[in-house]
Amino acid sequence: QVQLVESGGGLVQAGGSLRLSCTASGSFLSINNMAWYHQAPGKQRELVASITSVGSTNYADSVKGRFTISRDNAKNTVYLQMNSLKPEDTAIYYCNAHIVRVTTQTLTYSYWGQGTQVTVSS
DSSP: OOEEEEEEEEEEEEEOOOOOEEEEEEEEEEEEEEEEEEEEEEEEOOOEEEEEOOOOOOEOOGGTTTTTEEEEEGGTTEEEEESSOHHHHHEEEEEEEEEEEEESSSEEEEEEEEOEEEEOOO
């Protein structure tokens, strides 16, 4: 089994910062892309940022220049540093990872974390 465990959410004032972490555990061969999504009440889940296994990154326009995604492959962990937070960043943040597992075949599976709440007050 594979699990993604997130941490680092919370309540912060506008202009503040938070750092989210997500660690993969279990039995797997490797991790390809990792990403953070968010979902605000009544809205669809949206991509915030993604990072490949070699460190190439992609950001939603709404967070460019404010958020930074990074990963530590040795720790199977992805981070999201969120600066200059705005009330509109309030959402549940989910970690996603494309994980390669070997059973009878070598396949890539998409896994999700349980989500962590980020609330930004004005």
